[in-house]
Amino acid sequence: MRITAARPLADGVLEHELTLDGIPGVLWTAGPDAPPAPLILLGHPGGLPAMYPRLAARARHAVAAGFAAATLELPGCGDRPRSAAADAARADLRRAVTAGGPVDDEIVDRLVLPLVEQAVPEQRALLDALLARPGIGGPVGVAGGVISLGIRLAVVEPRIAAALLFAGSYVPRAVVEEARRVRVPLLVLLQWDDEGNDRQRALEVFDALGSPEKTLHANTGGHTGVPAFEGDDGNRFFARHLLAGSA
Amino acid sequence: MRITAARPLADGVLEHELTLDGIPGVLWTAGPDAPPAPLILLGHPGGLPAMYPRLAARARHAVAAGFAAATLELPGCGDRPRSAAADAARADLRRAVTAGGPVDDEIVDRLVLPLVEQAVPEQRALLDALLARPGIGGPVGVAGGVISLGIRLAVVEPRIAAALLFAGSYVPRAVVEEARRVRVPLLVLLQWDDEGNDRQRALEVFDALGSPEKTLHANTGGHTGVPAFEGDDGNRFFARHLLAGSA
Numbered sequence: 001m002r003i004t005a006a007r008p009l010a011d012g013v014l015e016h017e018l019t020l021d022g023i024p025g026v027l028w029t030a031g032p033d034a035p036p037a038p039l040i041l042l043g044h045p046g047g048l049p050a051m052y053p054r055l056a057a058r059a060r061h062a063v064a065a066g067f068a069a070a071t072l073e074l075p076g077c078g079d080r081p082r083s084a085a086a087d088a089a090r091a092d093l094r095r096a097v098t099a100g101g102p103v104d105d106e107i108v109d110r111l112v113l114p115l116v117e118q119a120v121p122e123q124r125a126l127l128d129a130l131l132a133r134p135g136i137g138g139p140v141g142v143a144g145g146v147i148s149l150g151i152r153l154a155v156v157e158p159r160i161a162a163a164l165l166f167a168g169s170y171v172p173r174a175v176v177e178e179a180r181r182v183r184v185p186l187l188v189l190l191q192w193d194d195e196g197n198d199r200q201r202a203l204e205v206f207d208a209l210g211s212p213e214k215t216l217h218a219n220t221g222g223h224t225g226v227p228a229f230e231g232d233d234g235n236r237f238f239a240r241h242l243l244a245g246s247a
Numbered sequence: 248m249r250i251t252a253a254r255p256l257a258d259g260v261l262e263h264e265l266t267l268d269g270i271p272g273v274l275w276t277a278g279p280d281a282p283p284a285p286l287i288l289l290g291h292p293g294g295l296p297a298m299y300p301r302l303a304a305r306a307r308h309a310v311a312a313g314f315a316a317a318t319l320e321l322p323g324c325g326d327r328p329r330s331a332a333a334d335a336a337r338a339d340l341r342r343a344v345t346a347g348g349p350v351d352d353e354i355v356d357r358l359v360l361p362l363v364e365q366a367v368p369e370q371r372a373l374l375d376a377l378l379a380r381p382g383i384g385g386p387v388g389v390a391g392g393v394i395s396l397g398i399r400l401a402v403v404e405p406r407i408a409a410a411l412l413f414a415g416s417y418v419p420r421a422v423v424e425e426a427r428r429v430r431v432p433l434l435v436l437l438q439w440d441d442e443g444n445d446r447q448r449a450l451e452v453f454d455a456l457g458s459p460e461k462t463l464h465a466n467t468g469g470h471t472g473v474p475a476f477e478g479d480d481g482n483r484f485f486a487r488h489l490l491a492g493s494a
């Protein structure tokens with residue numbers, strides 16, 4: 001991993017552009033004198049250039065609450081080489097959702113499973129690189145993004161101690177089964193009126209998740225309408241599980 | 248309404264026993280020098296003597312956050328005259344739940360509708376009496392208890408500005424329809440593994456509620472296993488909607 005640029009934002013937050021084996025990403029931390037902070041991996045749907053403003057806002061909020069935050073571009077998204085197979089699956093999904101019918105499991109599998117397979121080792125390599133830096137400590141939280149990726153990471157990556165999952169994208173049947181093996185504390189966000197999502201399937205995923213401590217926060221509104229107060233709720237969730245001695 | 252006894256609790260909270268047309272209740276406030284506080288009506292399943300420890304804990308938590316809190320015994324419960332019809336309906340419900348089968352709408356109607364009919368004017372009379380006292384201001388929040396009663400109060404009582412509903416009891420079909428007329432901001436709690444409740448029906452009720460701002464918090468665990476952090480979340484919900492100038 002190389003840090004290719006660093007600049008101060010408001011509130012004493014430092015933003016670092018990074019590249020990991022050619023994959024672009026961003027790291028946000030408090031100033032150099034701050035004590036080591038637990039790391040939150042910020043998820044997104046793919047496409048860092050377009051997602052940057054929202055991610056930076058979430059990151060500043062997380063740093064203000066005592067965390068470091070980082071994100072990495074997803075395979076086939078943003079400035080990374082596109083995948084013809086993923087683009088075709090995405091187009092098929094969009095057609096199925098627009099037609100209002102049920103979405104074939106086969107389309108969801110084609111879209112999500114290769115993305116998860118490829119992204120998980122990349123995200124774990126990012127953890128290796130970031131946790132070696134001074135100023136970033138464990139444990140690690142995962143927040144948002146493609147829920148199937150968050151589920152897989154929570155199952156396979158023991159450094160992850162808590163996960164905030166956004167139930168806003170289709171989940172392959174195989175990942176619903178995998179969800180039963182998750183054990184870390186969970187906060188699951190669901191937008192109740194998200195027309196591009198399957199609410200019943202999202203509730204099935206919440207039900208399947210095997211964590212003894214899991215909470216669902218469902219709010220009125222569409223995919224991008226998560227209320228601002230959920231940002232505070234998310235910080236408090238991570239504070240309970242990642243910050244020693246927090247309430 | 249008469250205050251029949253008053254005593255200081257820890258943290259400067261004052262507890263007042265009250266009686267309203269012979270119905271026992273409790274009022275909790277900050278000390279006499281505190282500014283007027285919004286009132287939270289604390290719900291419960293009926294039976295104040297048994298529920299007192301949990302209600303007092305919730306009330307102290309609410310007073311510490313800047314509210315006054317009050318509760319009133321439900322019809323047919325605690326030291327009030329019992330209703331043979333309600334007792335029979337309750338026994339029928341218990342039998343149906345124990346048998347594991349679906350619960351007849353007719354049983355739910357017999358148990359819940361008369362209780363709501365009788366309790367609503369009593370709760371509104373309590374509001375009349377309490378809001379006339381110095382130290383208690385509007386607006387009013389409803390918190391927990393029999394969800395059908397909370398829904399009806401939110402529909403008919405304009406002084407109620409926010410409601411925290413506990414989706415932990417059977418809701419008559421007529422009240423599900425009535426839920427569509429609720430407009431105040433809502434926080435709905437659901438215990439995901441509550442064996443004496445119908446989870447699917449609870450989700451239907453959440454879906455039916457007509458409020459533009461509504462949030463569902465579902466947690467693992469049984470009926471009485473609401474996590475302690477939901478107490479803080481509830482206070483913050485009421486602070487957003489009842490305390491002027493709060494975040």
